[in-house]
Amino acid sequence: MTRAIGRPAPRAASLLHEGPEAHAVGITIRADCSAVAPRRDSADSRAGHAHSPESQLRQGRRRAPKGQCDEQARAGQRRRMAQVGLRVRIHPDGDRRGSFFAEACAHLGLGMTSGASASPDDTARQRPPTRPVRWGMIGCGAVTEVKSGPAFQLAEGSALVAVATRRAEAARDYAHRHGVPAAFESIDALIASDDVDAVYIATPPASHLELALKVARAGKPCCVEKPMALNHAQCVEMVEAFEARGLPLFVSYYRRSLPRFSRVKHWLDEGRIGEVRDVRWHLVKPPSPRDLAGEPNWRTDPDASPGGYFSDLASHGLDLLQHLLGDIEAVCGWAVNQQGLYRAEDAVVASWRFASGALGSGSWNFGGSERRDDVEIIGARGSIRFSVFDDVPLHLWVDGVEISESIEHPTNIQLHHVANMIRHLRGDARHPALGVEAAKTSRVMDRILGAC
Numbered sequence: 001m002t003r004a005i006g007r008p009a010p011r012a013a014s015l016l017h018e019g020p021e022a023h024a025v026g027i028t029i030r031a032d033c034s035a036v037a038p039r040r041d042s043a044d045s046r047a048g049h050a051h052s053p054e055s056q057l058r059q060g061r062r063r064a065p066k067g068q069c070d071e072q073a074r075a076g077q078r079r080r081m082a083q084v085g086l087r088v089r090i091h092p093d094g095d096r097r098g099s100f101f102a103e104a105c106a107h108l109g110l111g112m113t114s115g116a117s118a119s120p121d122d123t124a125r126q127r128p129p130t131r132p133v134r135w136g137m138i139g140c141g142a143v144t145e146v147k148s149g150p151a152f153q154l155a156e157g158s159a160l161v162a163v164a165t166r167r168a169e170a171a172r173d174y175a176h177r178h179g180v181p182a183a184f185e186s187i188d189a190l191i192a193s194d195d196v197d198a199v200y201i202a203t204p205p206a207s208h209l210e211l212a213l214k215v216a217r218a219g220k221p222c223c224v225e226k227p228m229a230l231n232h233a234q235c236v237e238m239v240e241a242f243e244a245r246g247l248p249l250f251v252s253y254y255r256r257s258l259p260r261f262s263r264v265k266h267w268l269d270e271g272r273i274g275e276v277r278d279v280r281w282h283l284v285k286p287p288s289p290r291d292l293a294g295e296p297n298w299r300t301d302p303d304a305s306p307g308g309y310f311s312d313l314a315s316h317g318l319d320l321l322q323h324l325l326g327d328i329e330a331v332c333g334w335a336v337n338q339q340g341l342y343r344a345e346d347a348v349v350a351s352w353r354f355a356s357g358a359l360g361s362g363s364w365n366f367g368g369s370e371r372r373d374d375v376e377i378i379g380a381r382g383s384i385r386f387s388v389f390d391d392v393p394l395h396l397w398v399d400g401v402e403i404s405e406s407i408e409h410p411t412n413i414q415l416h417h418v419a420n421m422i423r424h425l426r427g428d429a430r431h432p433a434l435g436v437e438a439a440k441t442s443r444v445m446d447r448i449l450g451a452c
Contacts, residue, residue: 132159133425136196138187138211139203140165140174143225148202148252148414149178155418157426164190165203187211191218198425201225205311206304209234212249216241223250223421227315228438230306232446235439242435248424249435253319254417255388256432260407263394264377264384265324272398273379276325279360281317281375281388284368285309291341291366300342307335307449308344309366317375317388319441321360323432325377327440329355333448339367350448 135152137144140163152160164184165171175183184190191199191214198221201211208229215222222242228235228251242249255261267273290297298304305311322328333350337343346366353359373387382398396403410416417433424431 130157130426132157133422134159134161134195134197135200136162136164136184136190136193136198137180137200137202138164138190139201139225140170141202144174144202146412148200148225148412148418149174151410151412151414151418152200153178154412155415155422157422158418162190162193162196188214191215191220196220198222204298204304205230206298209238212238213241216245216247216249219245219247221248221250221421221425223252224435224438225252226319226438227305227311227445228435228442232439232443235435235442239435239439248421248431250421250424250431251433251435251438252414252417253316253323253433253438253441254414255316255320256323257416257420258409258413259416260386260394260409261320261324263405263407264386267384267396268324268377272381272396273377273383274381276354276356276358276377276379278378279321279325279354279358279376280378281321281360281362282372283313283317283362283364283388284370284372285313285366286369286371287339287341287346287367294341297342300344302344305344307348307445308342308346310335310345310348310364310449311445313389314348314362314364315441315445317362318444319433319438320388321375322437322440322444325354325356325358325360327355328352328360328444331444331447333450335449338365341367345449348448352444 135158137149137152137160140149149160152158160178160180162182162184163171163175163180164187165174166187168183168185171183174180182195184193190196191211199215199218200223201208201215202225203211205225205227208224212222212224212229216238224238229238239249268276291300299312300308302308307314318328331350331352333348335345335348337345338347347364349361349363351359351361371390373390375386375388377384382396384397385395386392391409393404393406396405420429420431420433423429
């Protein structure tokens with residue numbers, strides 16, 4: 001059962017069209033201005049206007065006079081159809097392109113609408129405007145309040161239309177506060193809903209495998225919060241499930257999409273510091289009041305998050321380093337519990353080797369006296385320093401000259417990540433944080449926590 005919050009959820013509609021009232025599918029205006037009948041009626045016909053000339057034209061039951069077959073007439077038709085949320089595609093030869101529906105299915109209706117032989121540049125130019133991808137969100141914890149939930153609402157081409165969690169009252173409260181159209185009483189109902197095109201899983205990692213497999217069986221794209229799952233084996237199972245169905249699986253390693261770290265990657269790809277020799281990351285955090293009080297916390301429960309804060313936080317940086325410098329092919333680590341405040345490990349060290357031959361090392365301690373977050377990439381000609389989490393400038397040293405650059409993160413820090421998912425679904429660009437890449441990070445963490 002679904003409870004609408006604020007405004008009704010948009011009814012099921014093809015992703016080829018835009019707006020909550022877009023219910024007609026496959027409208028094509030031929031060169032003679034005749035209309036091919038839609039598969040479903042427009043919202044106007046159900047509202048009692050089915051017999052008006054304008055409504056008949058929208059539904060494809062009335063041909064425009066031949067004398068009006070000029071650009072002005074076609075423009076007028078497009079304007080009238082746009083008023084009811086219809087999207088039209090003008091084909092001067094009157095033909096529906098063969099790859100239109102195949103690519104629509106491949107990209108949830110957001111693929112290119114021209115012939116299959118078109119170039120990527122042509123695809124971007126020829127694709128008509130589309131209505132937003134409708135996301136359903138599972139879970140409404142802290143990460144969804146500012147970091148992610150609003151990003152799904154603000155990114156161009158994206159809409160957060162539904163939310164569900166284990167506690168229905170929490171979903172209703174989130175929907176009310178954030179203006180989400182619908183709060184579902186059950187997670188399964190959200191996944192199965194025709195009003196949801198893609199699913200964002202924002203729950204603790206222990207539930208990611210089960211929920212992601214349900215989304216795959218429902219035939220929908222999915223974005224999973226990080227860490228991707230409890231271990232590498234679960235990640236592989238998730239990746240294979242989506243690959244078998246030809247569906248994209250994204251993981252919220254959103255730092256791969258942030259402009260600040262794109263600048264670092266640009267410096268590295270340009271060879272500004274020469275061949276990379278060594279990478280060091282040092283992260284220290286004092287115990288939180290919640291830790292000191294012994295309060296329940298899934299992040300420090302090894303059954304929900306193996307490795308404790310290491311799994312939750314170090315996963316971000318290890319994934320980012322592989323994005324910047326390539327795959328880690330060999331790794332060794334040690335993890336211990338020094339404070340005894342909770343069951344999970346609170347101190348971890350590791351060393352590794354990238355496929356390029358560069359070496360790396362890291363230490364993560366969650367019982368220090370002060371916060372530190374320092375990454376240094378050392379090259380043959382210079383070095384780069386930055387922070388994975390802290391809001392500090394980037395520093396580039398080359399041949400004795402220092403360059404400092406500040407690039408702010410967006411308030412809703414997953415905004416660029418969500419925008420890149422929309423581009424991926426539309427076939428414009430490959431997303432940098434797919435499941436196959438995230439699984440590599442889980443493999444590295446498994447080996448670090450497994451000891452040498």
